[in-house]
Amino acid sequence: MKEIWIYSEVREGRVNEVTYELLTRALDLKGKLADSIISAVLMGYKVPEDDKREIIKRGADKVYYVDDPLLKDFLTEPYSKVLIELIKRYKPEMIIAPATTQGRTLMPYTAVRLKTGLTADCTGLAIDEEGSLLQTRPAIGGNIMATIRTSARPQMSTVRPHSARPAVPDESRTGEIINVDIALTEQDVPTKKLGYIKDETQGAGIQDADIVVSGGRGIGKADDFKLVSKLAGLLGGTVGASRDVVDRGWMTYPHQVGLSGKTVNPKVYIALGISGSIQHLAGMQTSRTIISVNKDPDAQIFKVSDLSIVGDLHEVVPALIERLEAAKDEI
């Protein structure tokens, strides 16, 4: 029996939605890999039973759960120790984790200690004829896609959030929750978490957002960036920005999309006054749908857009806002 593992990400004590996206990937791989099952690895402290059941309803055959007060917050060192212990005991064939700040820290910290390979930020996973994992990811600023295979076991990947839809729950699905005891001591936790400061301007976090409304130099001046924020607010989306805009101080760095900022993958990306440099495209071209507004009919951004509006954003955006507000009032 080959085990396909997913890393169930816990944030503030609860299983995060990104876990269900991994189950979509795992279910697909299970269908292609003979004699395989899906197991989820879950670490934390007093994670609700409902959350563990939810993982099963959405596709896992087993949940390995490790409960410890020292695992209450995500900290790389104890989490990695537990993950390595689990891997040694249960010998999974492959492990996929989300390419979030947790996954992108825990997985490399763990993989090198196991002397195995890890592929970052994959957008495609498949199984080859020999049953090995084929991991496809963008490289060189999104200019090429590379497919990578790992000779060692377990094969490990992080997967770009929002690159798959969350698996849907099936109430009839059954599975096993296995509580695993792994001894941790204070020595395993050299790092202390002192606090968390929520950044209200980030909304749900730009990488988790369904809608991102981004502004570029075409916005014209700092004050007009309010248009972008207002539209994002009305749509329940998050504000993004090009590097130019962040360098000018119109928006803060956590909002920067592109090669030296965040890679986003929302359902809808709206680019306002963004010309579409390679550096920006690298951070948003895998968005499911792209709408852009730009005065320049030759703007690069239009090449990757599903809807290109050639026009002045200072006309288009207020008209759009007006229409959205009117629709809201009707409700």
Next chain:
Amino acid sequence: MRIIIPIKQVPETSNVKMDPVTGTMVREGVESIINPLDLYSIEVGVRLKEQYGGEVIVVSMGPPKAQDALKEAIAMGCDDAVLLTDRLFAGADTFSTSYTLSRALEKLRPFDLVICGERATDGDTAQVGPGLAALLGLPVSTFTSKVEIEDGHIRATRLIEGGYEVLELPTPALITVVKEISDPRLPTLGGKQRAKKLDIRKRSAQDIEADAANLGLKGSPTRVVKTFTPKVARDGRIIEVKDDKTLSQAVDAIIDILKEKAAI
């Protein structure tokens, strides 16, 4: 404080051109530069040195010409540089790179802090920093946007989903930093002169007592089996806004997409 900063020389990718036939990067005429995200780690290291005293040593693995990147770091204020160069290192993946750097850093102990850029703009993995920390047995803070030293501890603020997290780490520790952490300075004239004169130490696999089984392509557990050019062009609808009628069409089209794709 003794600070080690691993850096990488990368092709200048902001104007990268792809060969449409072969799907590979056009290397001719492409300049090699310091990984742009390493400028922030260099700046943080130099600032900490200015504040607390000590020295900053910059380390890179690469071909002999990677010494240009190290010289630039010296010109920005780093004190010393080590180039890990050996044919055996070629073709390393993130495991093998982490391993090679870890061997070199073992030779540079004792140190207080290792500072890495968030990721390199060519490979874009962000894996070598945490991998290096694991092999050196160091506590790690990734995506660090602010760093302070307090009573011999490192206080690191991390940029994570939806906000910032504050961690306290004992030394020695490794942090990877994001752009928000600093504003890199330009090399000074004095720095450039010092860089020109400095004879950069070169270290081979043998010098760092590395196990050849973990080096280069041979020691890499991952293999690229295929590369291809992504299809980025989308055949989208184009609406030119010329008057009220076309403006209204544009707004309708945006709203239709938002309703269909994002259920607003």
